[in-house]
Amino acid sequence: MTIRVTMTVNGDELTADDVWEGESLLYVLRERLGLPGSKNACEQGECGSCTVLLGGEVVCACLVAAGQAEGADVVTVEGLGDGEQLATIQETFVESGAVQCGFCTPGLLVTAFDLLNRDPDPTDATIREALAGNLCRCTGYEKILDAVRLAATRQSSSA
């Protein structure tokens, strides 16, 4: 037996068929809906590379059963920019050198995007706490912190 799951992803209503009942939201996004931006690494909620917004909150897509996302609003890294223009946090990741191998980047972008929506002027401690569930094995995090600070400054000056 399989199920059909319909959800709104990055503003579009999408339907996945033949979904196995134990399948994760991450698998459905990547393998059935053509959205491979969210990365599949640990599959146990440890690394944060599959972070997406579900109902406006950051979650690990690998820990959400696809059926639990029925009718929900999902935003992935593909939905942060508008297709042409990158989101501010994406620009500052590029400018700050916050990307090395890039595997953790989609999850970090979604988490940082969410942080700046909730707290436009976060302290360093707040940034560290917010990003604590996203592992990066390349950068040592300093450039990532720079990127978040720069995005906060840029967004507040343009607001």
Add this chain to the structure above:
Amino acid sequence: MEFLRPTSLSEACQLKAEHPDAVPLCGGTDVMVDLNFDRRRPEALLDLTAVPELYEWSRYDGRLRIGAAVPYTAIIEQLATEAPGLAIASRTVGSPQIRNRASVGGNLGSASPAGDALPPLLAANGEVETMSTTGARRIPIHEFFLGPKHNALRPEELIAAVHVPVASGPQQYAKVGTRNAMVIAVCSFSLALHPDTGRIGTGIGSAAPTPRAAPEAEDFLAAELADRWTAPDELPDDVVRRFGELVAAAAEPIDDVRGTADYRRHALSVLARRTLTWTWAEHRSQERAQ
């Protein structure tokens, strides 16, 4: 496999009665990992995320009733004053992503000795409310854990809520691990001072087959504090040290990949001393402010 998605608690109980082997699923922290790694293939998944009653909390007669699915993020933001031990422990659960979905019901259902919410529930003397088609049941938290990952829940029952008295004094939780986030506790300890009743609550995590209290340590400290509540002075070192020893003696740890039994016992005595020092200092400053 079937995917069951009730939209009310009564429907959830009905489905659980019809499918006693169905695995309740909410935040997915434990269940989804088992599915992702092919460790478990249940007959059915019972998704509880569309059951609104499980996401509510309320206050009645000096107690809190916290729905089983209330996420840790909400406990941290909304219950820090009324359930401080639980709120402090909630801050140490996983990561922001995990805390947005994970809940006390999951910790109780998994019944791991390492569940961060469990020591503070012991220290607060909480109760687990279960629900089935035949009605509700209240299980004292001290009788809920039967063995490693084994609890007193019956196959037809769901965990509906947890009840704790509103805190009458300071509470704390501390845990040992390699970093703040995403750590399964090497050992953990929760302490609650109950000045209203003169009692002490304790909870030990990750250092016995189940989360457990340290009753001898509780009685010792309650006796030591009996004449000190209203005009609190600094606690003598020997009282603080003896309390730590009694907490460590109540543990029954094992050697494993996260730490040795000896280390856990030692660390527990340190955590017990620290949490006692913190909570007593808080009690003293509250008394002085009055």
